[in-house]
Amino acid sequence: MLSGKQFQRYSRQLMLEDVGESGQEKLSQASILIVGLGGLGSPAAMYLAAAGVGRLLLADPDRLDLTNLQRQVLYQTADIGGGKAALAATALAALNPEIRLEAIDSAMDRETLDQHLPGVDLVLDCTDNGQSRQDINRACFAHRLPLLSAAALGWEGQLAGFDFRAGAGPCYSCLIAEGSPEPVASCATTGVIGPVLGIMGSMQAVEAVRLLVSGSCSVFGQLRRYDGKRGSWFRVGLVRQPSCPVCGNPRVET
Amino acid sequence: MIRVLFFGALADIAGREQLDLTWQPSLDSPAAIRLALAASAPALERALQQPQVLVARNLDQAGWDTPVADGDEIAFMPPVTGG
Numbered sequence: 340m341l342s343g344k345q346f347q348r349y350s351r352q353l354m355l356e357d358v359g360e361s362g363q364e365k366l367s368q369a370s371i372l373i374v375g376l377g378g379l380g381s382p383a384a385m386y387l388a389a390a391g392v393g394r395l396l397l398a399d400p401d402r403l404d405l406t407n408l409q410r411q412v413l414y415q416t417a418d419i420g421g422g423k424a425a426l427a428a429t430a431l432a433a434l435n436p437e438i439r440l441e442a443i444d445s446a447m448d449r450e451t452l453d454q455h456l457p458g459v460d461l462v463l464d465c466t467d468n469g470q471s472r473q474d475i476n477r478a479c480f481a482h483r484l485p486l487l488s489a490a491a492l493g494w495e496g497q498l499a500g501f502d503f504r505a506g507a508g509p510c511y512s513c514l515i516a517e518g519s520p521e522p523v524a525s526c527a528t529t530g531v532i533g534p535v536l537g538i539m540g541s542m543q544a545v546e547a548v549r550l551l552v553s554g555s556c557s558v559f560g561q562l563r564r565y566d567g568k569r570g571s572w573f574r575v576g577l578v579r580q581p582s583c584p585v586c587g588n589p590r591v592e593t
Numbered sequence: 594m595i596r597v598l599f600f601g602a603l604a605d606i607a608g609r610e611q612l613d614l615t616w617q618p619s620l621d622s623p624a625a626i627r628l629a630l631a632a633s634a635p636a637l638e639r640a641l642q643q644p645q646v647l648v649a650r651n652l653d654q655a656g657w658d659t660p661v662a663d664g665d666e667i668a669f670m671p672p673v674t675g676g
């Protein structure tokens with residue numbers, strides 16, 4: 340049951356037929372792990388906290404740096420030097436004191452993921468490197484958890500959705516194979532437009548809300564590309580690779 | 594004819610978002626299309642050689658050796674990795 344205060348706080352989304360009181364209760368009972376609290380994780384976490392997702396696990400081992408503030412809108416100038424996970428939990432608690440926030444300041448390797456994934460309903464990959472993306476993909480596939488993986492660089496962003504609840508691919512490694520060499524370009528070398536990250540992180544939040552209230556979302560099995568310089572979107576169907584080491588057919592011993 | 598689409602940073606390098614190639618049997622894969630661009634657009638061909646460029650054929654994820662036929666649309670997307 341929602342309290343009178345909760346009815347007020349969430350009234351503008353409760354009005355939607357797709358949400359309603361039952362949808363709001365689903366949100367309040369849900370648990371989301373957000374890996375990476377930078378340019379993608381900031382808007383994603385802010386919208387999900389504001390929407391009343393009951394428990395957010397906030398994972399980031401980094402400390403806030405002056406160069407982060409151009410795009411990581413969760414933080415203030417006075418926060419520089421602080422650990423991002425704890426800073427994020429403090430900022431989000433001020434936004435919505437009704438939800439549970441857990442700061443995790445260790446790197447999300449396979450072991451740490453295995454430790455935190457039980458009890459989680461959905462994972463948002465908001466990280467900035469290939470190894471983390473592959474580790475998160477493997478862990479979500481093993482735990483049969485849906486995964487929304489986003490990235491951005493320059494004026495461009497992408498979002499891919501993987502529904503592992505039935506134990507099947509395609510997975511992130513079908514799209515970008517494990518062990519692929521890392522591209523030369525990164526946010527540190529090439530730069531990135533802050534609101535492009537904002538759009539992609541917000542899209543992760545939209546799809547997360549949609550998944551939690553309805554059980555499905557439109558990005559599963561798809562890659563969405565956004566080009567902020569040309570204002571264009573492109574949608575690509577993901578294809579399961581039978582030879583994929585993560586979700587492919589297990590080798591049958593003969 | 595094969596329609597080739599370039600996204601984002603690749604469109605910047607190509608100076609265009611779209612290129613229509615007259616169909617010929619040698620253009621039988623995205624890798625062959627990339628090679629065909631080397632003479633006229635060497636910088637673009639180099640950019641397509643970088644790791645993690647994504648390829649789509651007729652709006653579905655594809656690989657560099659996916660078969661290409663007359664009338665197909667091939668899209669090339671540069672890697673985006675930041676967060």
Ligand SMILES: [Zn+2]
Nearest residue numbers: 510513583586
């Ligand atoms: Zn796979």
